[in-house]
Structures are given as C-alpha cells and as structure tokens.
Amino acid sequence: MKNRAKCKLCQSIIESFHLHDHVTCKCGEISVSGGVQEYNCSANDWGNFLRVDDLGNEIIVKIKKVLRFYEI
Numbered sequence: 593m594k595n596r597a598k599c600k601l602c603q604s605i606i607e608s609f610h611l612h613d614h615v616t617c618k619c620g621e622i623s624v625s626g627g628v629q630e631y632n633c634s635a636n637d638w639g640n641f642l643r644v645d646d647l648g649n650e651i652i653v654k655i656k657k658v659l660r661f662y663e664i
C-alpha cells in the first residue's frame with residue numbers, strides 16, 4: 593500500500609514516494625514521510641487524517657494511545 597493520506601480540513605491528498613520525501617498538506621494539518629519503507633505520518637488532530645489506499649478508498653485510522661500512570 594502507498595504512503596498516501598487525505599486531510600479532512602483542506603481535502604488535499606498527499607503522498608510520500610521515497611524515504612526522504614516529506615509532504616505536508618496545504619493547511620499544514622497532516623504530513624506523511626518515509627515513503628513505503630518507513631511509512632511515517634503525523635497530524636495535529638488525528639480526526640483530520642484519512643489514510644488513502646491504492647484503490648482510492650479512504651480509511652479512518654485508529655490511534656492507539658499508551659497511557660502510563662505513575663504512583664508516588
């Protein structure tokens with residue numbers, strides 16, 4: 593699958609083609625990098641990030657949050 597994503601805010605579709613290809617959407621909300629080797633992506637708000645697969649389907653990503661509690 594391609595390292596491609598769509599921003600819900602500005603509707604732009606961005607794609608990272610290779611390892612050093614860092615692409616940010618028009619409004620700066622989301623970005624992808626690392627191509628298909630590293631498959632990195634980031635977003636200010638993950639609710640605005642949609643993964644786009646090879647067929648053009650939009651996939652809502654599920655982010656797993658790791659919470660740690662420290663007891664004194």
Ligand SMILES: [Zn+2]
Nearest residue numbers: 599602617619
């Ligand atoms: Zn955007």
